[in-house]
Amino acid sequence: MEEREYGKEIKDPVCGLYVNKSEAENFSEYDGVTYYFCSLECMNLFFDDPDHYSVCEAAKKSSE
Numbered sequence: 001m002e003e004r005e006y007g008k009e010i011k012d013p014v015c016g017l018y019v020n021k022s023e024a025e026n027f028s029e030y031d032g033v034t035y036y037f038c039s040l041e042c043m044n045l046f047f048d049d050p051d052h053y054s055v056c057e058a059a060k061k062s063s064e
């Protein structure tokens with residue numbers, strides 16, 4: 001069941017859903033990185049506290 005195309009899908013840093021880059025309607029650049037969101041709601045949450053979400057993602061990577 002794990003047959004996602006990771007090259008096309010990117011994780012929504014807020015809720016953890018995978019978003020298809022070519023179909024994403026909600027994306028924005030922060031600190032030189034483009035983030036994709038499943039919804040406008042998630043994008044708004046991200047920009048409420050962008051450091052929380054971007055740091056969170058980096059911390060996850062280093063602990064795995």
Ligand SMILES: [Zn+2]
Nearest residue numbers: 012015038042
């Ligand atoms: Zn989301």
